[in-house]
Amino acid sequence: MIALLRRDPAGLSDALLVERVRERDDDRAFDEIVRRYKNRIFSYVCRMTHDSPDAEDLTQEVFVRAYQSIRRFRADAAVDTWLYRIATNLVIDRFRRSKRAPQQWEPWDEEEDALGGLPATDRESDPAASAQLGELQRQVRKAVDALPAKLRAAVVLHDIEGLSYEEVAEALGCPVGTVKSRLFNGRSLLRRKLAHYVEAD
Amino acid sequence: MWKRTDGACGRTARWLGEYSDGTLPLPRRRVVEAHLRACAACRRELEATRRTLALLADLPRRELSDQFDVLLHARLAEVEGVGRRRWWALFPVARHLRAPWPSPLQRLAPAGALAAGALALAVWQIQPLQHHRTVPSDPPAYVAALVQEHQLLGAGADLNSTVVSHNLGDGVLEEGEEE
Numbered sequence: 001m002i003a004l005l006r007r008d009p010a011g012l013s014d015a016l017l018v019e020r021v022r023e024r025d026d027d028r029a030f031d032e033i034v035r036r037y038k039n040r041i042f043s044y045v046c047r048m049t050h051d052s053p054d055a056e057d058l059t060q061e062v063f064v065r066a067y068q069s070i071r072r073f074r075a076d077a078a079v080d081t082w083l084y085r086i087a088t089n090l091v092i093d094r095f096r097r098s099k100r101a102p103q104q105w106e107p108w109d110e111e112e113d114a115l116g117g118l119p120a121t122d123r124e125s126d127p128a129a130s131a132q133l134g135e136l137q138r139q140v141r142k143a144v145d146a147l148p149a150k151l152r153a154a155v156v157l158h159d160i161e162g163l164s165y166e167e168v169a170e171a172l173g174c175p176v177g178t179v180k181s182r183l184f185n186g187r188s189l190l191r192r193k194l195a196h197y198v199e200a201d
Numbered sequence: 202m203w204k205r206t207d208g209a210c211g212r213t214a215r216w217l218g219e220y221s222d223g224t225l226p227l228p229r230r231r232v233v234e235a236h237l238r239a240c241a242a243c244r245r246e247l248e249a250t251r252r253t254l255a256l257l258a259d260l261p262r263r264e265l266s267d268q269f270d271v272l273l274h275a276r277l278a279e280v281e282g283v284g285r286r287r288w289w290a291l292f293p294v295a296r297h298l299r300a301p302w303p304s305p306l307q308r309l310a311p312a313g314a315l316a317a318g319a320l321a322l323a324v325w326q327i328q329p330l331q332h333h334r335t336v337p338s339d340p341p342a343y344v345a346a347l348v349q350e351h352q353l354l355g356a357g358a359d360l361n362s363t364v365v366s367h368n369l370g371d372g373v374l375e376e377g378e379e380e
Binding site for chain 2 (some may be wrong): 034038039042043046051055056059060061063064067068136137140141144154155159160166182183184187190194195197198199200
């Protein structure tokens with residue numbers, strides 16, 4: 001029993017870590033949850049906020065909210081999906097606040113507007129420079145950043161973070177069919193913006 | 202640029218994402234594969250989709266600063282008020298006292314229980330002690346013992362000294378105790 005209590009949190013499953021935080025206020029267990037997911041959550045927040053300087057602050061806020069609400073965490077949910085959900089809600093909140101205090105953030109609710117106005121392939125790019133990996137990645141990042149927020153969230157969670165359709169639906173609080181639709185639209189936009197790099201000669 | 206030329210291409214385009222992910226159900230997958238064998242434009246589209254997904258997967262991640270954990274711990278300590286190591290962690294039962302109660306009445310329950318306990322203690326303290334008291338010796342028994350002792354000492358002995366020596370070993374008796 002004592003050996004179990006003293007067991008290193010690094011060897012425990014997510015569900016056991018959550019249980020230890022809830023039942024015993026085990027701070028080491030919560031630190032382990034942070035260690036496991038901080039980079040993924042930070043990456044998601046960065047993609048959603050155009051690498052805002054606030055991204056790290058927002059990521060901290062995600063874990064503070066998680067800590068405060070861990071007693072309401074559903075045992076059947078996945079920890080990463082739950083954290084993505086908190087992050088998404090915080091990002092939406094920032095988006096909405098940005099309407100009142102304009103920043104570099106775009107509104108969350110503009111999904112369809114961008115579909116009709118696809119920009120042409122970037123003809124001004126230098127082919128020699130774009131051949132370099134750094135330039136290619138910059139273009140990809142730019143294309144992702146240009147996606148409407150809802151499409152971007154679906155693309156980032158599924159295609160970059162590797163969540164399943166069901167997990168993305170849980171994280172974004174929408175049906176799986178909506179996730180598929182957003183992925184289709186998001187990928188179509190990316191595919192056309194990056195045509196210069198992804199189409200065979 | 203790929204163009205949708207007929208219904209089959211449009212349908213394939215809608216399913217290409219799931220096909221690339223490997224999540225398309227088998228009947229649809231067979232339909233897509235049959236179409237891909239016949240349509241060069243859709244094969245190019247599939248290849249472009251796969252390249253796009255590969256580019257996304259290869260995007261580098263930004264690194265968190267070294268200060269992240271320190272700053273997060275500071276914020277968590279702020280949330281808790283007195284630091285993350287909390288007193289109730291030492292007393293597993295006590296954690297129930299800080300559970301999120303649904304109503305203000307329930308939130309006051311521990312304070313009410315403490316007040317009731319203090320009141321009960323005060324009432325108990327002012328109750329007179331009835332069960333332990335000093336009782337005088339039974340006079341006839343006392344006199345009989347004194348006379349018997351005096352006789353043992355002899356008729357010439359001083360009766361006063363007999364009384365004094367008897368009292369030194371007597372006086373306080375427990376209720377019900379027999380001599």
